[in-house]
Amino acid sequence: xxDNATLPTLEKLEVxxxxxxxxxxxxxxxxxxxxxxxxxxxxxLQIKAAINPAALSYSWKLLGMDxxxxxxxxxVLYWLILGRIGFIALNTFREAVRNRILYFILFFAIVLxxxxxxxxxxxxxxxxxxxxxxxxxxxxxxxxxxxxxAGISLVYNELERKTIYTIVSKPVHRYQFLLGKYFGLLLxxxxxxxxxxxxxxxxxxxxxxxxxxxxxxxxxxxxxxGQMQMVDHPGLVKAVFLLKAVVKSFGQSVGxxxxxxxxxxxxxxxxxxALIGLRLMIVTAIAVFFSSFSTPALSAVFTVMLxxxxxxxxxxxxxxxxxxxxxxxxxxxxxxPLAAYxxxxxAYLAALVVPNLDSLDVNSEILHGxxxxxxxxxxxxxxxxxxxxxxxxxLIFRKxxxx
Amino acid sequence: xxxxxxxxxxxxxxxxVLGTEYGRIKFRLRNRKVDALKDLSFSVEQGEIFGLLxxxxxxxxxxxxxxxxxxxxxxxxxxxxxxPLGDLEVKRRIGFLPExxxxxxxxxxxxxxxxxxxxxxxxxxxxxxxxxxLLDLVGLSHAxxxxxxxxxxxxxxxxxxxQSLLNDPQLVILDEPQSGLDPLGRKEVRDIILKLKEExxxxxFSSHILSDAEMICDxxxxxxxxxxxxxxxxxxxxxxxxxxxxxxxxGLQADKMDALKKGASKVLDANHESMxxxxxxxxxxxxxxxxxxxxxxxxxxxxxxxTLEEYFIRNVKKGGEKRA
Ligand SMILES: Nc1ncnc2c1ncn2[C@@H]1O[C@H](COP(=O)(O)OP(=O)(O)O)[C@@H](O)[C@H]1O
Ligand SMILES: [Mg+2]
Numbered sequence: 033x034x035d036n037a038t039l040p041t042l043e044k045l046e047v048x049x050x051x052x053x054x055x056x057x058x059x060x061x062x063x064x065x066x067x068x069x070x071x072x073x074x075x076x077l078q079i080k081a082a083i084n085p086a087a088l089s090y091s092w093k094l095l096g097m098d099x100x101x102x103x104x105x106x107x108v109l110y111w112l113i114l115g116r117i118g119f120i121a122l123n124t125f126r127e128a129v130r131n132r133i134l135y136f137i138l139f140f141a142i143v144l145x146x147x148x149x150x151x152x153x154x155x156x157x158x159x160x161x162x163x164x165x166x167x168x169x170x171x172x173x174x175x176x177x178x179x180x181x182a183g184i185s186l187v188y189n190e191l192e193r194k195t196i197y198t199i200v201s202k203p204v205h206r207y208q209f210l211l212g213k214y215f216g217l218l219l220x221x222x223x224x225x226x227x228x229x230x231x232x233x234x235x236x237x238x239x240x241x242x243x244x245x246x247x248x249x250x251x252x253x254x255x256x257x258g259q260m261q262m263v264d265h266p267g268l269v270k271a272v273f274l275l276k277a278v279v280k281s282f283g284q285s286v287g288x289x290x291x292x293x294x295x296x297x298x299x300x301x302x303x304x305x306a307l308i309g310l311r312l313m314i315v316t317a318i319a320v321f322f323s324s325f326s327t328p329a330l331s332a333v334f335t336v337m338l339x340x341x342x343x344x345x346x347x348x349x350x351x352x353x354x355x356x357x358x359x360x361x362x363x364x365x366x367x368x369p370l371a372a373y374x375x376x377x378x379a380y381l382a383a384l385v386v387p388n389l390d391s392l393d394v395n396s397e398i399l400h401g402x403x404x405x406x407x408x409x410x411x412x413x414x415x416x417x418x419x420x421x422x423x424x425x426x427l428i429f430r431k432x433x434x435x
Numbered sequence: 436x437x438x439x440x441x442x443x444x445x446x447x448x449x450x451x452v453l454g455t456e457y458g459r460i461k462f463r464l465r466n467r468k469v470d471a472l473k474d475l476s477f478s479v480e481q482g483e484i485f486g487l488l489x490x491x492x493x494x495x496x497x498x499x500x501x502x503x504x505x506x507x508x509x510x511x512x513x514x515x516x517x518x519p520l521g522d523l524e525v526k527r528r529i530g531f532l533p534e535x536x537x538x539x540x541x542x543x544x545x546x547x548x549x550x551x552x553x554x555x556x557x558x559x560x561x562x563x564x565x566x567x568x569l570l571d572l573v574g575l576s577h578a579x580x581x582x583x584x585x586x587x588x589x590x591x592x593x594x595x596x597x598q599s600l601l602n603d604p605q606l607v608i609l610d611e612p613q614s615g616l617d618p619l620g621r622k623e624v625r626d627i628i629l630k631l632k633e634e635x636x637x638x639x640f641s642s643h644i645l646s647d648a649e650m651i652c653d654x655x656x657x658x659x660x661x662x663x664x665x666x667x668x669x670x671x672x673x674x675x676x677x678x679x680x681x682x683x684x685x686g687l688q689a690d691k692m693d694a695l696k697k698g699a700s701k702v703l704d705a706n707h708e709s710m711x712x713x714x715x716x717x718x719x720x721x722x723x724x725x726x727x728x729x730x731x732x733x734x735x736x737x738x739x740x741x742t743l744e745e746y747f748i749r750n751v752k753k754g755g756e757k758r759a
Contacts, residue, residue, distance in 0.1 A: 113472075116553070117554070120554075123550050126541070126542075130541035193537050194536075194537060195537070196549070197536075200503065201503045201526065201531035202554040204523075256701070417741065433505070434505050
């Protein structure tokens with residue numbers, strides 16, 4: 033057989049040039065770059081802003097960071113398009129939309145609306161807490177459901193219906209297919225999370241904008257003799273005010289989505305949602321990993337199990353440390369018995385293999401009003417863990433015979 | 436140049452403990468092995484129509500899957516356009532239609548072709564022009580804006596054929612391109628394959644229906660139970676000599692018929708006609724003369740050379756006995 037030196041050369045083919053794509057690419061880079069800015073600026077989620085909200089006001093430095101964000105996204109998008117990954121991702125997103133996977137949002141909206149209706153009667157601080165709790169919990173939950181459900185079914189469909197046959201016959205590497213699927217899923221899940229967050233912020237801002245105190249100020253005015261008096265046509269005034277409040281809340285919520293702590297939404301909340309995004313990034317990678325070689329049912333079970341173990345990661349680690357301490361104590365200076373040694377290390381190994389979702393979860397801190405502190409390392413960890421899981425999936429997928 | 440070349444290609448499907456051959460984890464106590472392909476070597480020359488023939492389970496699809504990088508060979512290697520399998524530059528120049536194709540439910544015909552064209556990296560303008568051209572070629576222009584969900588089996592086959600030609604391929608590999616089509620559709624596919632050859636492309640296709648293949652193939656390889664039984668030009672494989680004459684006559688009385696039947700190797704009677712089969716030319720001539728003498732009418736006389744079908748039955752039977 034011929035070796036590399038004697039390979040016949042094939043004449044050059046015309047391919048699409050980057051010039052065809054420059055405008056849509058730039059547009060998407062701006063939108064996505066700005067969406068990801070809460071992750072990048074704020075000094076990598078070091079919650080400077082949480083301690084000092086003034087740090088959030090726009091400055092030249094932040095403008096520089098934004099331009100950097102857009103630039104990075106542009107380069108990434110360019111790479112994705114060049115390797116066809118982008119087309120596969122967009123088609124995956126299209127499948128998700130047309131298969132109505134976005135309906136998850138509807139459940140969320142209903143839950144949130146009902147909750148905020150119920151808590152209306154409560155004092156403002158209590159109702160804020162409850163809305164925060166329900167909002168964050170259900171964004172996490174429905175995001176997880178979407179990640180598991182879409183992550184598994186959209187990869188599996190392609191294998192089961194054998195569309196993979198024609199994909200691998202195109203000039204596309206297998207890893208590009210898998211990454212395309214992954215990014216498409218991530219796009220789907222982030223759109224779902226973004227829309228849910230928008231609802232969430234909207235409820236928040238609207239509640240603040242229409243609190244009893246604010247309403248009182250609108251409906252009552254001091255007259256010339258210094259007495260409080262109800263304005264003329266209070267019903268009309270109230271209706272106009274509420275309408276304005278909706279528009280204002282919507283504007284504020286869109287600002288929140290792009291990382292501005294406008295309105296009643298605290299920077300902490302933005303961070304909490306960004307962290308949900310990081311957790312879902314990991315979960316989606318796990319779902320893709322399992323469905324690259326296993327059945328949908330098993331993949332779902334494994335993914336959910338790993339997710340649950342992941343939320344207990346720090347407990348596993350603590351358990352390992354506990355085992356170690358008792359073993360040392362019991363050995364009382366002598367060598368630790370092998371069985372105990374193995375047990376300790378198994379616990380450590382489990383903590384290593386299972387994703388550490390604990391450190392990416394600040395929901396309870398926010399609810400208890402504790403200071404939110406995200407370790408810089410956790411963010412790096414999320415990206416590394418995702419990368420390793422995807423690498424594993426690619427290695428399995430690369431040498432696989434398709435059914 | 437040899438466009439396709441295989442060297443001792445073999446494939447053994449193993450359902451291992453993790454059964455990942457089937458894409459799922461399955462626990463089994465015993466491994467089950469299927470030798471789907473045994474030591475297959477053949478080559479396809481530039482510009483020819485090459486048929487990969489054999490009954491179901493012969494290993495045609497396995498061969499094609501290995502060539503397309505869907506499965507990996509257990510032993511042996513292959514090259515496409517002189518390069519090892521999996522080369523992206525080669526894939527840019529190949530078109531492929533899988534067996535019983537099925538595509539994305541949620542896409543419209545046009546969107547589907549656009550997506551696949553993007554995977555080839557085709558410039559938008561050229562892609563759109565090409566899509567129009569291909570939809571016309573496969574007769575789906577009317578269905579371009581219908582979702583694939585509503586496509587019939589035949590329409591799926593047609594859109595599959597269209598996607599295999601998007602990139603103006605130099606080599607087209609088609610797995611059972613005529614399955615799922617009615618006789619008219621089969622003829623259309625045949626015409627398309629001939630047109631591809633006229634345009635200088637190489638076509639490798641598989642079929643278990645021999646009559647589809649024998650009219651258009653330059654060369655064929657015949658597979659049976661994973662083994663190459665024979666390979667060669669059509670006229671080399673088949674004996675060109677006429678081996679029987681089919682005579683159809685009508686309007687003869689029964690006693691006169693008996694005279695005709697005497698030399699015939701086989702007789703088939705319909706209501707008013709009879710088909711008589713002779714193995715010697717002289718017998719057939721004699722029979723025609725007798726029939727005309729007695730006022731009968733000659734409906735037709737067909738000299739028959741061996742068909743691929745018959746060749747196949749003859750050889751596969753031999754092969755089967757050898758193995759038994
Ligand atoms: N994925 C697979 N796993 C196990 N056996 C298979 C698989 N694919 C095909 N086979 C077996 O390999 C043999 C050849 O199949 P195939 O190549 O599809 O034949 P053909 O296309 O000529 O009908 C058959 O016996 C079939 O059962
Ligand atoms: Mg087949």
